[in-house]
Amino acid sequence: MAKGVWIVAEQRDGAYRKISFELASTARKLADQLGEEVCAVLLGSGIEGIAGELGKYGVDKVYVADDAALEPYTTDAHATAVAKIVKENDPSILLLGASVQGKDLSARLVGKLATGMATDCTDVKIDGGKLVAFRPMYAGKCFGEVTVASTPQMASLRPNVFSIVETAKAGEVVKFDAGLDASQIKTKVLEVQKDTSGKVDLTEANIIVSGGRGMKGPENYNIIEELADVLGATVGASRAAVDAGWRPQSDQVGQTGKIVSPNLYIACGISGAIQHLAGMSSSKYIVAINKDNEAPIFTKADYGVVDDLFKVVPEFTQVCKKLLA
Amino acid sequence: MRPGGKENFNISILWNAGAGPADAAVRPLCIGKEDDVNIVACVKQVPDTEAMIKVKPDGSGIDEAGIKWVMNPYDEFGVEEALKLKEKQGGDVTIVSLGPARAMETIRTALAMGADKGIHINDPALEGADAYVTASALAAAIKAIPHDIIFCGQRAIDDDSGQVGSVLAEMLGLPSVTIVTKADIEGGAIKVIKPIEGAQLLIESSLPCVVTAQKGLNEPRYASLPGIMKAKKKPVDVKDAAALGVSAEVKAKVAKFVPPPARPPGKIVCGDDPAAKAAELGRLLREEAKVI
Numbered sequence A: 001m002a003k004g005v006w007i008v009a010e011q012r013d014g015a016y017r018k019i020s021f022e023l024a025s026t027a028r029k030l031a032d033q034l035g036e037e038v039c040a041v042l043l044g045s046g047i048e049g050i051a052g053e054l055g056k057y058g059v060d061k062v063y064v065a066d067d068a069a070l071e072p073y074t075t076d077a078h079a080t081a082v083a084k085i086v087k088e089n090d091p092s093i094l095l096l097g098a099s100v101q102g103k104d105l106s107a108r109l110v111g112k113l114a115t116g117m118a119t120d121c122t123d124v125k126i127d128g129g130k131l132v133a134f135r136p137m138y139a140g141k142c143f144g145e146v147t148v149a150s151t152p153q154m155a156s157l158r159p160n161v162f163s164i165v166e167t168a169k170a171g172e173v174v175k176f177d178a179g180l181d182a183s184q185i186k187t188k189v190l191e192v193q194k195d196t197s198g199k200v201d202l203t204e205a206n207i208i209v210s211g212g213r214g215m216k217g218p219e220n221y222n223i224i225e226e227l228a229d230v231l232g233a234t235v236g237a238s239r240a241a242v243d244a245g246w247r248p249q250s251d252q253v254g255q256t257g258k259i260v261s262p263n264l265y266i267a268c269g270i271s272g273a274i275q276h277l278a279g280m281s282s283s284k285y286i287v288a289i290n291k292d293n294e295a296p297i298f299t300k301a302d303y304g305v306v307d308d309l310f311k312v313v314p315e316f317t318q319v320c321k322k323l324l325a
Numbered sequence B: 001m002r003p004g005g006k007e008n009f010n011i012s013i014l015w016n017a018g019a020g021p022a023d024a025a026v027r028p029l030c031i032g033k034e035d036d037v038n039i040v041a042c043v044k045q046v047p048d049t050e051a052m053i054k055v056k057p058d059g060s061g062i063d064e065a066g067i068k069w070v071m072n073p074y075d076e077f078g079v080e081e082a083l084k085l086k087e088k089q090g091g092d093v094t095i096v097s098l099g100p101a102r103a104m105e106t107i108r109t110a111l112a113m114g115a116d117k118g119i120h121i122n123d124p125a126l127e128g129a130d131a132y133v134t135a136s137a138l139a140a141a142i143k144a145i146p147h148d149i150i151f152c153g154q155r156a157i158d159d160d161s162g163q164v165g166s167v168l169a170e171m172l173g174l175p176s177v178t179i180v181t182k183a184d185i186e187g188g189a190i191k192v193i194k195p196i197e198g199a200q201l202l203i204e205s206s207l208p209c210v211v212t213a214q215k216g217l218n219e220p221r222y223a224s225l226p227g228i229m230k231a232k233k234k235p236v237d238v239k240d241a242a243a244l245g246v247s248a249e250v251k252a253k254v255a256k257f258v259p260p261p262a263r264p265p266g267k268i269v270c271g272d273d274p275a276a277k278a279a280e281l282g283r284l285l286r287e288e289a290k291v292i
């Protein structure tokens, strides 16, 4: 019978992405309820050295395939390697991150493992020995409780939602052969263009300051950027601002942009259209600064300021400077 | 202007150029064979993004009364890319959709945009299909027709599950490139741009392959009036699960639909002076929410 809670860890350039620790901590919680082990799969090249670190977050065993063909990430190579080790060990639960890479890999694994998956979950639990995953559907307008009849029961977890908990376990490193043959790999990464801003990506940010059409023009985003700098935040935007060409597509939050869950989301001059709310309503705290007291964003906001953002935001930046000094 | 073959790929062409038609016109496409390209675009009919979603009292699903149905916005990008490819390269575009009778409207919309024919998979047994069942049905329909490239939306905005394109690719034994914002076909391969956290990747895949579309890929066209008239006469094949030989047994099931968790009512910071309000907001975030 299928046994064990497994995760696929995510690393980039030899360093773990935060989601890996979120996955490990969550898997530990589930495995304790089941009385089972937590195992992680770690893929890449020259990454064996970091494998054991996962033990700190509750992982009993880390299956590592260290192979040049696994770097950089390609769907074919990673899906083949994960499917191989998973099939050999038959876990009951398999968790991945709903990061860009995790979304791609997990969906391909659904096909390879002929199983079911709950995508982008915001909560998971065990009920009657089975995984029950809680996830937003219809852009967060309703939620679904998902169960998976086949094994492994797969779920991808929304980044930044699950807490990281340290639980020391062995983190025993077990090497395995990814079993790759070049003919299986039909995609190739030709180039990587890194964003040089040095900012944390919106999906991983703790604090986001977003500006919408109320910013009135690209030149005014400096007041948002100043606030973001003081708070160590990442700047986001509504689609109206992106479509107007004021901000790049990569800044767009919402149903057709990024889905974000920061600790704090500050919306400036954003009305709160349903498509925007879809991307940020799982934020822990929401602040709205808008001059229209009837703007729908106030229905989701924990704290609202009804006023001209051009007056409030610079003042608020000064306040934060003092608070954080 | 850029012959296919061995020359080095100039990434700036993809990265710096707009996605507009003018840019596209200067890039000759060559899929590596003389024949026309057989293009497939998968579409799903979903509630309009503005729709209010109400959960049925027994939690078995959503109440569909009063919902306006539209083509999934990400599928629109896929259809548009398919049509652009056809216009440059020659070939034909087949629309494949799984859905109830009303999904025919969405297929007709894609035909009105310029696609050539459709396959409508319609079977009550497939209602509530998960990604695996949906992909099996699409794969069975697509296997039966020639296919050089398949476009899907990166996810459907109803179940938001984002799996079908990749599972479909696996079932067809094809590579997949997902969530892409630019695509260029040349010399029997496809090059795409895929944004990831903090970077953009330029990825090459062999053809045939499955491409899943992200916003930014293009600006979907509207159907013209003559297009709508012509669409009525274009052929659409209707198939059920038995005809395709697929099992309707789902692997992932939404056991219960529930309304979103309620957020506690918010506080409005009162006063007339912006500076005082800013100070109070700072205090609340620091002392009450403890987030800064």
Ligand SMILES: Cc1cc2nc3c(=O)[nH]c(=O)nc-3n(C[C@H](O)[C@H](O)[C@H](O)COP(=O)(O)OP(=O)(O)OC[C@H]3O[C@@H](n4cnc5c(N)ncnc54)[C@H](O)[C@@H]3O)c2cc1C
Pocket (backbone or CB within 6 Å): A211, A212, A213, A214, A215, A237, A238, A239, A240, A241, A252, A253, A254, A255, A256, A257, A258, A268, A269, A270, A271, A272, A273, A274, A275, A276, A279, A289, A290, A291, A292, A295, A307, A308, A309, A310, B049, B073
């Ligand atoms: C298929 C589809 C997908 C979509 N996807 C997305 C998405 O992913 N993300 C997204 O954001 N939108 C999306 N939209 C668009 C969405 O419907 C809205 O049009 C958009 O979010 C509006 O952006 P906004 O709030 O910046 O602009 P508006 O709605 O115009 O709001 C501007 C706000 O600024 C306020 N304001 C103006 N001046 C000031 C000032 N001086 N001080 C304070 N406040 C001020 C106004 O009171 C107003 O509330 C989508 C739409 C569709 C149809």
